Amino acid sequence: MNLAAEPLKTETLMAAVDVLQRSFRPVAERLGITPENYPTHPAFQEARQFVHYLNRESVIVYLFADGVNLVGVGGWSMARKDLGSAWLKRIAVVPEQQRRGYGAQIVQYVEERMREHGFTKSVLLCSSADAPLLRFYEAQGYTPSSTTGAGVKRYTRMGKAL
Numbered sequence: 323m324n325l326a327a328e329p330l331k332t333e334t335l336m337a338a339v340d341v342l343q344r345s346f347r348p349v350a351e352r353l354g355i356t357p358e359n360y361p362t363h364p365a366f367q368e369a370r371q372f373v374h375y376l377n378r379e380s381v382i383v384y385l386f387a388d389g390v391n392l393v394g395v396g397g398w399s400m401a402r403k404d405l406g407s408a409w410l411k412r413i414a415v416v417p418e419q420q421r422r423g424y425g426a427q428i429v430q431y432v433e434e435r436m437r438e439h440g441f442t443k444s445v446l447l448c449s450s451a452d453a454p455l456l457r458f459y460e461a462q463g464y465t466p467s468s469t470t471g472a473g474v475k476r477y478t479r480m481g482k483a484l
């Protein structure tokens with residue numbers, strides 16, 4: 323099924339936070355991420371911190387629905403150093419709707435928005451310990467380059483030409 327996308331609005335803020343928390347909590351559990359060792363992880367972010375994050379990083383977020391329910395979110399922001407690149411951010415599908423191709427659809431939708439704005443490369447950070455997620459992004463055409471951070475905040479940089 324094709325998902326319908328709409329930009330995040332004030333009225334849908336709480337719903338977006340709920341989707342993010344529900345999608346990221348199983349990941350946090352699986353990877354040993356807790357509010358103590360990683361308070362800013364999306365699994366634990368409340369509305370106020372989410373808004374702060376969106377403003378700080380200038381992230382544009384879309385919500386995706388299957389006609390009845392909200393199934394996911396996805397966002398992007400301009401890279402600060404490499405002007406041709408844009409960051410893929412906050413990609414999530416609620417657990418009960420995963421593995422139906424929605425994650426791939428959301429990534430493609432966001433990449434299309436980046437292309438419209440003239441970006442030629444999409445980059446992202448993927449938890450280095452999250453093997454299924456690394457495979458997901460590789461299936462979307464991303465290749466790993468380097469790593470950054472340590473412990474539960476160790477991330478693999480990945481990129482894809484648009």
Ligand SMILES: CC(C)(COP(=O)(O)OP(=O)(O)OC[C@H]1O[C@@H](n2cnc3c(N)ncnc32)[C@H](O)[C@@H]1OP(=O)(O)O)[C@@H](O)C(=O)NCCC(=O)NCCS
Nearest residue numbers: 345346413414415420421422423424425426454455457458
């Ligand atoms: C990553 C995510 C958006 C993928 O959404 P999705 O709708 O399941 O994606 P698709 O159906 O398009 O692709 C599924 C593929 O992703 C991979 N995958 C991603 N996470 C997986 C997991 N936890 N377990 C198994 N496979 C996983 C598999 O390769 C799977 O393919 P398969 O079903 O053929 O085995 C979703 O798992 C999610 O919301 N995860 C939690 C939030 C997160 O980590 N976001 C990324 C932040 S950068």
